[in-house]
Amino acid sequence: MPKIPFFSHHPDVEIDPVCKMEVSVADPPGGKHRHEGTTYFFCGNGCRINFAENPAKYLDPNFEGEAM
Numbered sequence: 001m002p003k004i005p006f007f008s009h010h011p012d013v014e015i016d017p018v019c020k021m022e023v024s025v026a027d028p029p030g031g032k033h034r035h036e037g038t039t040y041f042f043c044g045n046g047c048r049i050n051f052a053e054n055p056a057k058y059l060d061p062n063f064e065g066e067a068m
């Protein structure tokens with residue numbers, strides 16, 4: 001499928017806040033986690049667990065992603 005310009009990412013994916021990978025909203029491999037009214041989606045259980053332990057770290061705008 002060709003990439004559509006002017007869209008930062010496909011509407012059916014969200015960015016995993018831990019590793020910054022695109023994750024399918026319909027079937028996130030690492031499940032979801034709800035934090036302060038926002039649902040986050042994860043590429044794997046490790047990312048979800050890390051996020052759940054310290055959401056503030058990953059939501060910091062200066063945080064640029066973490067190697068798995």
Ligand SMILES: [Zn+2]
Nearest residue numbers: 016019043047
């Ligand atoms: Zn991840």
